[in-house]
Amino acid sequence: MRILIVGAGGTGGYFGGRLAEVGRDVTFLVRPERMKKLQSIGLSIHSPFGDAHIETPRLVTTDVLRSKFDLIILSCKAYDLSEAIRGFETAVGPDTTILPLLNGIAHLEILEEKFGPDRVVGGMCFISTALTIDGTIAHINDTHNLRFGERSGETTQRTEKIAESLANAGYDLTLSSKIMQDMWDKWLFITATAGMTCLMRSTVGDYVAAGAAPLALQLLDECTATARAEGFPPGADALGHIRRTITEAGSTLTTSMSRDIERNAPIESKQIVGDMLERAQQIISTPMLTTIYAHLKSYEARRERDSACRR
CATH class of the missing domain: 3.40.50.720 (NAD(P)-binding Rossmann-like Domain)
Incomplete structure (x- = not known):
């Protein structure tokens, strides 16, 4: 082949x-x-x-x-x-x-x-x-x-x-x-981890130490409701794994999106958070997804402005 x-x-x-x-x-x-x-x-x-x-x-x-x-x-x-x-x-x-x-x-x-x-x-x-x-x-x-x-x-x-x-x-x-379920499960994982580490500009352990674990769970709830509405509810094992990951005290986990922000690189804001938000808004209130997407879009706007100034 x-x-x-x-x-x-x-x-x-x-x-x-x-x-x-x-x-x-x-x-x-x-x-x-x-x-x-x-x-x-x-x-x-x-x-x-x-x-x-x-x-x-x-x-x-x-x-x-x-x-x-x-x-x-x-x-x-x-x-x-x-x-x-x-x-x-x-x-x-x-x-x-x-x-x-x-x-x-x-x-x-x-x-x-x-x-x-x-x-x-x-x-x-x-x-x-x-x-x-x-x-x-x-x-x-x-x-x-x-x-x-x-x-x-x-x-x-x-x-x-x-x-x-x-x-x-x-x-x-x-x-x-069940590849579509696999893809949705990964999408939930990435949206929850990248969303929080980018919003808080920290590792998982750092935002947990700051008392933000309930915000991470609220974000996951918004994503989970969206997946259910789309016909791809995460199983108990997948959901449990994401919950443990985003609330683990002392975790040094960060994400590629947060590292991209740190080095002023392009990010997949629309494809990861924006698309999830658009689907979620049709069924539920989305305070966490809305806040995180606004944060990411603000970063992109600043990056575009700085790039224009250099041209």
């Missing part, structure tokens, strides 16, 4: 690098500056599960992408989806399957509208990574799980083939019969 990984940053570089390490047919679609770096030093992974180095990863840029691929894995940030689509659309052939690993669920409708619903399967991953100054992919937690499946819940010939191509590559792979 010919696999195109859209992006070779933390997520795409990790899972794609693991696949390349065991000899799978993997090509990375990258920007020119990332290509230069990877051509110079190769693709390196530093992980508690073992380091890896791909001396000469197979790379391509949008301007020369002509081949068709069997599987396209999207690992870009949600705010880069439109640019990513323009970049990889020439690689979509009559039998191509698109597997997005983006946060939230809004991207599914965008991909369906562009390529048709039959091309798009559900997908998600749990991993925390960062690019170091020298371009190494640093795996900074002890989880590296990739889940995917037909959104209908069926197990089909194509998902079995995809699973065969992605399996036994040094990370945890799950062919899920």
Whole structure:
């Protein structure tokens, strides 16, 4: 199976690098500056599960992408989806399957509208990574799980083939019969953790010490009611895990969105919090989601103003 990984940053570089390490047919679609770096030093992974180095990863840029691929894995940030689509659309052939690993669920409708619903399967991953100054992919937690499946819940010939191509590559792979529920559960987890750590500009343990755990639970209640109304209520185990995570005293947990704010980078505010808020407002009062989204949009407005001043 010919696999195109859209992006070779933390997520795409990790899972794609693991696949390349065991000899799978993997090509990375990258920007020119990332290509230069990877051509110079190769693709390196530093992980508690073992380091890896791909001396000469197979790379391509949008301007020369002509081949068709069997599987396209999207690992870009949600705010880069439109640019990513323009970049990889020439690689979509009559039998191509698109597997997005983006946060939230809004991207599914965008991909369906562009390529048709039959091309798009559900997908998600749990991993925390960062690019170091020298371009190494640093795996900074002890989880590296990739889940995917037909959104209908069926197990089909194509998902079995995809699973065969992605399996036994040094990370945890799950062919899920409930991928949409999995995606919603992750969305609740991210909205609750990112929402609070961004609002409070702190770790979980710090805002718990400040007495803000009830606010975190109020936020989770708003998200949970939304998921139930949409037909994807979290199970007791998933909900219990999120509750414990967002109220754990002494926790040093932070989130990629809060780290992005600290380094004045773009954030997935609309795709994670904004979309949840829009759905929630149709059914319940949303004081926490409304406050958090206003906070994130204020950050983006300041960032845009500062950028305009520099131009």
